[in-house]
Amino acid sequence: MKFAVIVFPGSNCDVDMYHAVIDELGEEAEYVWHDETNLDRFDAILLPGGFSFGDYLRTGAIARFSPVMNEVVKAAELGKPVLGVCNGFQILLEAGLLPGAMRRNDSLKFICRPVLLEVKNSNTMFTNQYAPEEVIEIPIAHGEGNYYCDETTLAKLKANNQIVFTYHNENPNGSIENIAGIMNKQGNVLGMMPHPERAVVNLLGSHDGLKLFQSIVNQWRESHAIKA
Numbered sequence: 528m529k530f531a532v533i534v535f536p537g538s539n540c541d542v543d544m545y546h547a548v549i550d551e552l553g554e555e556a557e558y559v560w561h562d563e564t565n566l567d568r569f570d571a572i573l574l575p576g577g578f579s580f581g582d583y584l585r586t587g588a589i590a591r592f593s594p595v596m597n598e599v600v601k602a603a604e605l606g607k608p609v610l611g612v613c614n615g616f617q618i619l620l621e622a623g624l625l626p627g628a629m630r631r632n633d634s635l636k637f638i639c640r641p642v643l644l645e646v647k648n649s650n651t652m653f654t655n656q657y658a659p660e661e662v663i664e665i666p667i668a669h670g671e672g673n674y675y676c677d678e679t680t681l682a683k684l685k686a687n688n689q690i691v692f693t694y695h696n697e698n699p700n701g702s703i704e705n706i707a708g709i710m711n712k713q714g715n716v717l718g719m720m721p722h723p724e725r726a727v728v729n730l731l732g733s734h735d736g737l738k739l740f741q742s743i744v745n746q747w748r749e750s751h752a753i754k755a
Contacts, residue, residue, distance in 0.1 A: 529555040531569040535579035547724040561593040571608040574615030587617035616718030627676035633701030637670040643695040652746035656738040663735035665721035672720040674702040
């Protein structure tokens, strides 16, 4: 399975994402600059964290117009897995691939530390290796991770089981309903503020994030299996 790690000017978690796929997951990955106009050769798309274009205007607002985003939209429409982490999540929101918006953390401070998440939906291509309601430890690192949506959107997220991760026991940024990660209705686009790529080996403090990448590979292999 081959992953595209999209790199925008200001991305700073692309190396972490590449390391997670190559060294811990054991799959192929390639850095893809933001002006790329063809992602056909990839099976999954990863949008890493960082400060794309310096977070000017709004987080992800400029990156959303990079040429590669047209290809990310196409990949999503084809059903390929698309994962956006932190700034990548913000870009997916700006691109309209996920509903809602990001606001400043309630504390108005940048937060960087491990947090506990609860897996609210373990029946997805991103979470099939987790147990239902499993509690995992994943680090966060953001200043604008306060997820918000209106009541109508929230009702749809709940009705369609699109809330994938919630913060467990605490809400570090003020996100509505403790939301830490959501997916689209089709189930192939996931955005989350915590960094699973920074939790793929115990040396980093936790390996709970590795199951997310393993889930993607597991789903891909099942869908590409040759059945006699």
